[in-house]
Amino acid sequence: MNRKNKEKLIEMFFLFNGILVILILVGIFLLLLKNALPAFKEVSLQHFLTKPIWNPDAYEQPTYGLLPMLVSSLMVTVGSLVVAVPLGIGTAAYLSDVASPRVREIAKPLVEILAGIPSVVVGFLGIVLLGPVISRLTGTYNGLNALNGSILLAVMALPTIISLSEDALGSVPRAYEEASLALGANKWETVIKVKVPAAASGILAACMLGMGRAIGETMTVLMATGNAAEFPRSFLGPVKTMTSTIAIELGEVAYYTTHFHMLFAVGLILFLITFVVNLCADIIFHKHTRVQA
Amino acid sequence: MRLKIKRIKEVMGFNTLRLCMLVVVMILAVIFYDIFSKGAGIISWEFLTKPPVDGMTKGGIFPAILGTFFVTAITAILAVPLGMGCAIYLNEYARDNGLTRFIRLSIRNLSGVPSIVYGLFGVTLFVDMCHFGTSILSAGATLGLMTLPLTITASEEALKTVPRSYREGALALGATKWQSIRTNVLPFAIPGILTGTILGLSRAAGETAPILFTGAAFFLPDIPNSIFSQFMALPYHLYIMSTQHHNISLVRPIAYGTALVLIALVFLMNLVAVIIRYRLRKRGMAHG
Numbered sequence: 095m096n097r098k099n100k101e102k103l104i105e106m107f108f109l110f111n112g113i114l115v116i117l118i119l120v121g122i123f124l125l126l127l128k129n130a131l132p133a134f135k136e137v138s139l140q141h142f143l144t145k146p147i148w149n150p151d152a153y154e155q156p157t158y159g160l161l162p163m164l165v166s167s168l169m170v171t172v173g174s175l176v177v178a179v180p181l182g183i184g185t186a187a188y189l190s191d192v193a194s195p196r197v198r199e200i201a202k203p204l205v206e207i208l209a210g211i212p213s214v215v216v217g218f219l220g221i222v223l224l225g226p227v228i229s230r231l232t233g234t235y236n237g238l239n240a241l242n243g244s245i246l247l248a249v250m251a252l253p254t255i256i257s258l259s260e261d262a263l264g265s266v267p268r269a270y271e272e273a274s275l276a277l278g279a280n281k282w283e284t285v286i287k288v289k290v291p292a293a294a295s296g297i298l299a300a301c302m303l304g305m306g307r308a309i310g311e312t313m314t315v316l317m318a319t320g321n322a323a324e325f326p327r328s329f330l331g332p333v334k335t336m337t338s339t340i341a342i343e344l345g346e347v348a349y350y351t352t353h354f355h356m357l358f359a360v361g362l363i364l365f366l367i368t369f370v371v372n373l374c375a376d377i378i379f380h381k382h383t384r385v386q387a
Numbered sequence: 388m389r390l391k392i393k394r395i396k397e398v399m400g401f402n403t404l405r406l407c408m409l410v411v412v413m414i415l416a417v418i419f420y421d422i423f424s425k426g427a428g429i430i431s432w433e434f435l436t437k438p439p440v441d442g443m444t445k446g447g448i449f450p451a452i453l454g455t456f457f458v459t460a461i462t463a464i465l466a467v468p469l470g471m472g473c474a475i476y477l478n479e480y481a482r483d484n485g486l487t488r489f490i491r492l493s494i495r496n497l498s499g500v501p502s503i504v505y506g507l508f509g510v511t512l513f514v515d516m517c518h519f520g521t522s523i524l525s526a527g528a529t530l531g532l533m534t535l536p537l538t539i540t541a542s543e544e545a546l547k548t549v550p551r552s553y554r555e556g557a558l559a560l561g562a563t564k565w566q567s568i569r570t571n572v573l574p575f576a577i578p579g580i581l582t583g584t585i586l587g588l589s590r591a592a593g594e595t596a597p598i599l600f601t602g603a604a605f606f607l608p609d610i611p612n613s614i615f616s617q618f619m620a621l622p623y624h625l626y627i628m629s630t631q632h633h634n635i636s637l638v639r640p641i642a643y644g645t646a647l648v649l650i651a652l653v654f655l656m657n658l659v660a661v662i663i664r665y666r667l668r669k670r671g672m673a674h675g
Contacts, residue, residue: 113486185410188404252414
């Protein structure tokens with residue numbers, strides 16, 4: 095009996111350990127909400143969601159408009175996807191269908207290494223390496239703008255897109271490929287017209303996870319996009335994303351002021367966006383695997 | 388003629404894909420070349436073992452290296468047992484029910500939560516509510532939670548590789564479930580768990596956003612003397628040196644040196660993980 099109780103206790107311990115993960119996720123949401131809500135005592139939700147200016151330090155009337163940074167975040171994210179999606183899928187297709195096993199043995203760890211480079215290092219290179227190049231090519235002052243951020247974010251999102259897309263391509267049943275080849279299609283047609291469409295949902299999920307990474311990435315955009323508070327107008331102008339705004343301003347703001355709580359509101363929006371993006375990726379991905387099975 | 392066009396299309400298509408791969412490899416090469424060529428010159432024994440002096444325009448980065456080491460240790464203390472525990476539950480105890488699916492969904496979602504949001508969470512929970520203040524403990528705990536999804540996934544993968552028969556053998560001899568896990572499963576899964584955990588910790592060591600407000604300091608004259616002290620950290624130091632310093636162009640070499648040390652640290656940890664995995668595979672072959 096004693097032994098049985100002990101076993102039960104141990105199982106309960108591990109069960110609690112599993113439930114802890116749910117508690118953390120819910121806890122993140124609730125604590126963000128708790129710290130965000132007081133902001134709306136003084137500023138209306140409508141103000142937050144529709145005002146096109148974020149200027150918490152204004153002398154007369156501080157404004158807390160989400161739009162400039164939301165648009166900035168979306169700009170750099172879309173910009174990064176324009177680069178990373180074709181490049182990532184192309185690389186994944188190369189690794190899964192063209193590369194010899196030996197090339198694959200070398201190339202796959204390289205993708206892992208790219209994933210391991212800290213974001214602050216990528217941001218640093220945005221300042222010292224990519225910035226001057228962009229500055230020279232476009233005639234802008236220091237090259238710290240949305241274009242720079244987009245390219246860096248593409249680098250950050252690439253490993254996710256490549257490895258997950260390659261998994262998706264690898265899980266296409268061999269019979270599809272063989273049937274296509276037997277019908278007289280060559281290898282290229284098989285890859286483009288059979289394998290990629292068959293893996294489409296997995297690839298889409300991979301791109302969405304890459305997008306989730308890009309939109310939540312902080313250090314690279316903080317360092318490389320110039321951080322001007324104005325409403326973003328072009329890819330060659332500086333932008334200030336949601337992540338950069340939090341990173342810059344939370345260090346300077348006094349605790350428990352409206353501004354402080356507003357930054358948590360921005361964090362909450364960021365959390366919700368990535369949550370929805372990841373959930374969508376998850377649903378797409380599982381639909382995909384169920385069809386496969 | 389049509390066949391020929393098809394063939395040309397195929398060659399061109401494959402070369403386009405090859406080009407994609409080359410671009411990715413080039414990106415990696417440029418990153419490494421730039422950091423190594425411009426950072427290697429400043430690396431010296433003094434740079435690695437002395438604190439910054441003269442308003443951080445000279446001297447080394449020792450406090451930042453030490454700070455990163457301390458924080459990563461706290462991260463490990465939190466993330467490793469919790470990650471293993473959760474993985475043991477999922478792989479050994481959990482039934483395929485709604486709760487289990489919900490736990491898995493939570494893990495996948497946690498891994499997608501932006502690092503700056505973990506920072507906000509850490510500020511609220513550890514700095515403010517737990518009264519840890521801005522400290523090594525707060526920053527380490529925040530990073531620990533951030534690393535958790537990685538350590539869980541890695542630990543579960545490792546547990547999955549242990550054959551069912553090991554568990555059944557123990558159970559058939561009258562061992563309880565926990566005894567079988569402790570004596571016949573964990574010992575074989577530990578190297579795999581270690582590999583995944585070290586990879587996760589190497590990510591944590593390079594993170595900046597979660598420690599911005601939970602304890603990282605611009606400059607500290609002394610090395611931290613308790614887990615409630617603030618600290619300097621390599622990634623934060625690189626951020627400071629490249630954007631916040633009063634004379635950025637003067638300290639550029641120090642920034643490059645810091646970047647090189649940070650990258651070297653991350654890859655050293657990766658290398659250790661890979662070596663463990665390699666030895667594990669070799670041992671696995673000898674057994675099986």
